[in-house]
Amino acid sequence: MKILVLISQVPDTTARIAFTNGNTSYDGTGVTFIVNPYDEWYALVRALELKEAQGGTVTSITVGGADTEATIRKALAIGADDAVRVDAQPNDAFEVAEQIAVYAKDKGYDLILAGKETIDHNGGQVGAMLAELLDMPYLPVVSKLDVAGTTATLECDVKGGVEVCEVALPLVVGCAKGMAEQRIPNIRGIMAARTKPLTVVPGATVEVTARTVAFELPPAKQACKMIPADDAGKLIELLHTEAKVI
Amino acid sequence: MSVLVFIETRGAKVAKAALEALTYGRKVADASGTTVTAVTFGDAPADRLGALNANKVVVARAAKTDDGQQLTKFVSAVAQAEGAQVIVFTQDNLGKAVAPRVAARLKAGQVAGAITLPDTANGFRVKRNVFSGKAQAWVEIKTPIKVISMMANSIPIDPGSSPGGAGGATVEEFSGDLGAARITVKETRAAGAGIPLPEAEIVVSAGRGMKGPENWAGVEELASLLGGATACSRPVADMHWRPHHEHVGQTGVAIRPNCYIAIGISGAIQHLAGVNQSKVIAVINKDPEAPFFKAADYGIVGDAFEVLPKLIEAAKKLKAEH
Ligand SMILES: Cc1cc2nc3c(=O)[nH]c(=O)nc-3n(C[C@H](O)[C@H](O)[C@H](O)COP(=O)(O)OP(=O)(O)OC[C@H]3O[C@@H](n4cnc5c(N)ncnc54)[C@H](O)[C@@H]3O)c2cc1C
Ligand SMILES: Nc1ncnc2c1ncn2[C@@H]1O[C@H](COP(=O)(O)O)[C@@H](O)[C@H]1O
Numbered sequence: 001m002k003i004l005v006l007i008s009q010v011p012d013t014t015a016r017i018a019f020t021n022g023n024t025s026y027d028g029t030g031v032t033f034i035v036n037p038y039d040e041w042y043a044l045v046r047a048l049e050l051k052e053a054q055g056g057t058v059t060s061i062t063v064g065g066a067d068t069e070a071t072i073r074k075a076l077a078i079g080a081d082d083a084v085r086v087d088a089q090p091n092d093a094f095e096v097a098e099q100i101a102v103y104a105k106d107k108g109y110d111l112i113l114a115g116k117e118t119i120d121h122n123g124g125q126v127g128a129m130l131a132e133l134l135d136m137p138y139l140p141v142v143s144k145l146d147v148a149g150t151t152a153t154l155e156c157d158v159k160g161g162v163e164v165c166e167v168a169l170p171l172v173v174g175c176a177k178g179m180a181e182q183r184i185p186n187i188r189g190i191m192a193a194r195t196k197p198l199t200v201v202p203g204a205t206v207e208v209t210a211r212t213v214a215f216e217l218p219p220a221k222q223a224c225k226m227i228p229a230d231d232a233g234k235l236i237e238l239l240h241t242e243a244k245v246i
Numbered sequence: 247m248s249v250l251v252f253i254e255t256r257g258a259k260v261a262k263a264a265l266e267a268l269t270y271g272r273k274v275a276d277a278s279g280t281t282v283t284a285v286t287f288g289d290a291p292a293d294r295l296g297a298l299n300a301n302k303v304v305v306a307r308a309a310k311t312d313d314g315q316q317l318t319k320f321v322s323a324v325a326q327a328e329g330a331q332v333i334v335f336t337q338d339n340l341g342k343a344v345a346p347r348v349a350a351r352l353k354a355g356q357v358a359g360a361i362t363l364p365d366t367a368n369g370f371r372v373k374r375n376v377f378s379g380k381a382q383a384w385v386e387i388k389t390p391i392k393v394i395s396m397m398a399n400s401i402p403i404d405p406g407s408s409p410g411g412a413g414g415a416t417v418e419e420f421s422g423d424l425g426a427a428r429i430t431v432k433e434t435r436a437a438g439a440g441i442p443l444p445e446a447e448i449v450v451s452a453g454r455g456m457k458g459p460e461n462w463a464g465v466e467e468l469a470s471l472l473g474g475a476t477a478c479s480r481p482v483a484d485m486h487w488r489p490h491h492e493h494v495g496q497t498g499v500a501i502r503p504n505c506y507i508a509i510g511i512s513g514a515i516q517h518l519a520g521v522n523q524s525k526v527i528a529v530i531n532k533d534p535e536a537p538f539f540k541a542a543d544y545g546i547v548g549d550a551f552e553v554l555p556k557l558i559e560a561a562k563k564l565k566a567e568h
Contacts, residue, residue: 013496013516017380037497092385093358097350119378119496119519123358124337128314128346137428138314140342143490153432157491158312158339159254159261160442164433174342177483177498178490210355213371214384218522224529224539229548233560235528238544240564243526245505246448246472 001056006114038115042175076193077185088203097129131172143178255290314343355387378519448474455510459487471561495520513538
């Protein structure tokens with residue numbers, strides 16, 4: 001089985017959120033960047049499990065500048081066989097999807113795994129857009145994935161429950177919690193990652209359909225109103241009469 | 247010219263998400279002096295569709311499931327036939343399977359998770375949450391067709407959008423080609439009797455401070471008395487005290503209920519990322535230094551095992567009075 005895993009780089013979950021250039025770009029000064037948790041914990045690890053059980057290859061692909069290479073090496077240390085970096089600075093989900101589509105089009109991947117969303121952009125768009133560009137099915141929030149022969153069986157979160165679906169390969173999957181358990185890279189993996197192939201391909205010219213033009217920080221929260229523990233029932237009263245939310 | 251609104255009409259009543267999307271679509275249409283066409287699928291009776299707040303409803307009877315490819319062909323075909331300028335979706339699991347695909351197919355810019363109406367004073371800009379709710383971004387769409395997936399709870403439902411409100415929509419059956427369904431649904435498992443977490447207006451959530459799964463009865467009772475859903479922090483789901491679909495936060499479900507009550511949860515930044523859009527947050531924690539108090543509107547410093555029974559008692563009283 002030939003598996004492609006979409007790996008994106010995001011600021012660490014505890015990173016300070018600040019903006020520069022008149023609030024038009026994220027200020028990454030002093031920030032540690034990590035593999036997007038959905039891509040790492042679920043998409044990549046499930047890809048590796050499927051490969052270990054059934055054979056095949058796991059390639060990671062990232063659209064980004066040279067500054068993403070440490071993150072890409074992390075994916076290699078966890079176990080991807082090789083990595084591709086499309087050398088482009090995408091500004092919108094559609095640009096990422098088009099870059100990946102151009103690369104993946106004729107490569108015959110059986111399975112393309114993305115995270116359900118990035119924790120910085122939070123769009124949940126790239127996987128679906130890529131699937132449309134490649135004419136493949138896509139399931140957005142998948143908590144379980146198995147493959148037998150050329151059929152994938154998936155558990156998908158839908159409104160009000162879970163759907164068990166069957167889809168013929170190839171397909172694109174948005175990977176979410178439940179699919180696999182996080183793997184910590186070991187020393188051997190980290191050593192091996194240094195010499196695994198990381199191919200850099202030039203970015204294609206893609207259409208600009210949308211652009212983030214300004215960022216804002218949410219308004220500061222008002223001070224918390226404290227209620228004594230002995231009088232805890234007061235909380236319910238205040239939520240009803242003052243906040244009017246229950 | 248028109249504004250297209252993709253909604254789900256399966257089930258006995260029109261979901262809140264659909265009414266919000268119709269409200270959104272109507273406001274966009276009014277601002278540009280055009281009409282609303284609702285697009286939907288499944289087997290809802292024509293009279294129910296006709297009662298929606300739309301000028302026209304187009305229904306694809308042949309689409310039976312959430313097959314993103316079939317629905318994309320359908321929505322795109324209607325968009326082209328109508329010369330739609332704006333296509334509105336909801337940013338839920340169905341919307342995520344269709345909206346980005348429609349955007350890619352029509353080469354239209356998309357704003358995923360819109361929280362405001364478009365600002366057209368200067369281009370076409372829509373605000374959305376980014377960095378898991380820690381910031382917001384204005385996105386400008388540069389293409390003639392605009393795809394907007396709106397976040398739940400970001401617009402009050404216009405009473406006219408309720409079924410039977412405006413009404414009088416003409417209903418058309420879609421006869422175009424949908425292609426074969428490629429996704430086969432083998433089984434559907436309902437997530438218990440309660441309200442699905444992403445739709446709940448009130449959420450009672452608990453963390454590691456509850457000590458063990460055997461102590462959740464009170465959390466469930468309070469949620470049920472308030473007519474809400476239960477949620478939990480990530481370690482609670484990881485230890486299998488609670489099912490994983492209850493896990494809220496940066497790596498779990500992101501929610502924005504009217505009221506979020508957090509019991510025995512420290513308020514780590516990754517937890518806050520999934521709940522900080524709640525309208526009102528109440529926190530119960532025995533540690534006065536718990537970071538959650540900084541994000542809260544109401545707080546009680548106290549032991550959950552003493553506070554929770556008092557909350558239940560007060561909720562019972564409130565319920566009896568109303
Ligand atoms: C990349 C990453 C992603 C993550 N994503 C998420 C996520 O999506 N969601 C999430 O929740 N976490 C997430 N986490 C974990 C997060 O950092 C915290 O570890 C977690 O939220 C802590 O859960 P907790 O508050 O239940 O437990 P704890 O941190 O152990 O806190 C328990 C709290 O209960 C209080 N307490 C104890 N006993 C009582 C009592 N008797 N009465 C009242 N209060 C009591 C304590 O004072 C304490 O504040 C993530 C972490 C990482 C690194
Ligand atoms: N720059 C990128 N390079 C590679 N994959 C990406 C990139 N951005 C997003 N993805 C993938 O697409 C998923 C959804 O991203 P998003 O649409 O931004 O929420 C992520 O979880 C990744 O798997």
